[in-house]
Amino acid sequence: MRLLTLAGLWLASVGVAAQGNEGSVISPKEQPVSGYRFLTPETRALQDDAFANPGYLWVAAGAKAYQTSHGSGSCVSCHGERGMVGVASRYPRFDEEAQTLLNLEGRINACRTKHQELSALAYESEELLALSSYVAEQSRGLRTQVNVSAEAAPWLEAGEEYFFQRRGQLNLACHQCHDQSWGKMLRGDRLSQGQPNAFPAYRLEWQSLGSLHRRLQNCETGVRAEPQALGSRAYLELELYLVWRSQGLALESPGVRR
Ligand code: HEC
Ligand code: HEC
Incomplete structure (x- = not known):
């Protein structure tokens, strides 16, 4: 009661x-x-x-991580400079190959494990926040x-x-x-x-x-x-x-x- x-x-x-x-x-x-x-x-x-918004610190860190080469290739080497424009507006999305729903964080981790021979980043880790905010920012202003x-x-x-x-x-x-x-x-x-x-x-x-x-x-x-x-x-x-x-x-x- x-x-x-x-x-x-x-x-x-x-x-x-x-x-x-x-x-x-x-x-x-x-x-x-x-x-x-x-x-x-x-x-x-x-x-x-954009200069006062503290979120852009993560976007900037993400832009850097996007360029970073890990031996097995950087994000940019496969996707190009403007490769993430509009992507975030389509997520979450069912992934045929993984047979599961992936959100942006999950999709980024799928690229790390499948295409970069890296381990998945922990949810809420600084690097995953940086990459996901960088990718999301590339769809700013677009309709979901x-x-x-x-x-x-x-x-x-x-x-x-x-x-x-x-x-x-x-x-x-x-x-x-x-x-x-x-x-x-x-x-x-x-x-x-x-x-x-x-x-x-x-x-x-x-x-x-x-x-x-x-x-x-x-x-x-x-x-x-x-x-x-x-x-x-x-x-x-x-x-x-x-x-x-x-x-x-x-x-x-x-x-x-x-
Ligand atoms: C007791 C009321 C209450 C309940 C129940 C509740 N929320 Fe909230 N929620 C809030 C408050 C307060 C905020 C912060 C102010 C705002 O954006 O509404 C918030 C914020 C949010 C935001 C962020 C919106 C923004 O623009 O920043 C999302 C998304 C959200 N809630 C989703 C949910 C979902 C999904 C559930 C159920 C699991 C839920 N909430 C349950 C009170 C509630
Ligand atoms: C070796 C090439 C390669 C690398 C490196 C790579 N990706 Fe991918 N990525 C792909 C391919 C190929 C796809 C299409 C889905 C699939 O086949 O896995 C994809 C899909 C994506 C998608 C979904 C695109 C869409 O339109 O739905 C996102 C987001 C993404 N990658 C982000 C990243 C990020 C961020 C990194 C770096 C951490 C990265 N990728 C590294 C090859 C790569």
Whole structure:
């Protein structure tokens, strides 16, 4: 009962502070709105200025790693200088050869192991963040579009299911915060639609760039649920659902968030 009360209190406090998205809830799938729109003017300015945006430190490190030769060849030796333009807008994507869904991080690691005779980089390692933010930045401003048919379909379905499942001690689903309550205030944050288009993003709270999966872990601990592992199947499914739900939004990585 104590838990129910907690959730009740939370919803009540949200109700009081409600602004925007009043009454009838506009579906984020029909009308996706970037998290950028919910930021303060200062944070937006930080994202917009490539010299001030701290995320560009990782992009620059990624550009360097992209050029680095490991004996077995560099990324650039196979893909060329402009080879990553538009790639990020198509991920996650079902990989026929690996027979699994790969997000950008997974695809980069697949190249390391398959084409470079290197080991896979750990999720959230500095080098993987650098490479993934470099590749993602090459699609900045492009609209995201993913293939969710054939083998990808069950991944999408599972991700959608996860999104609607209540979780944690607060017993709240992603759907309740990011479909039903976006635009409202929650603990000093204005709730966004939970769109993935800014990631990898620099979070002021992290004092670092981080992946979408790290952000998902934060949302789960926020409702006192046990988070899934970074790069786990559950988060890949959820990522595909989030990207599908965000279709039409332009990619913003490296975004800046609170
Ligand atoms: C208790 C409410 C709550 C729940 C439940 C919740 N989140 Fe969040 N989420 C937030 C808050 C607060 C933020 C930070 C402000 C914002 O962007 O909404 C956030 C941010 C995000 C962001 C980053 C958006 C951006 O533009 O930076 C994503 C993506 C996200 N959530 C996805 C999810 C997913 C997927 C789930 C379910 C596993 C989930 N959230 C569950 C409250 C919640
Ligand atoms: C020896 C050549 C080679 C090297 C080195 C290489 N790749 Fe690849 N990469 C490929 C091939 C070939 C593909 C197409 C998929 C496949 O057959 O594996 C690919 C696919 C990709 C894709 C997906 C492209 C798309 O359109 O879907 C990305 C992203 C990528 N590589 C990034 C990288 C990065 C980053 C590095 C360096 C860490 C790298 N690759 C190193 C050969 C290479």
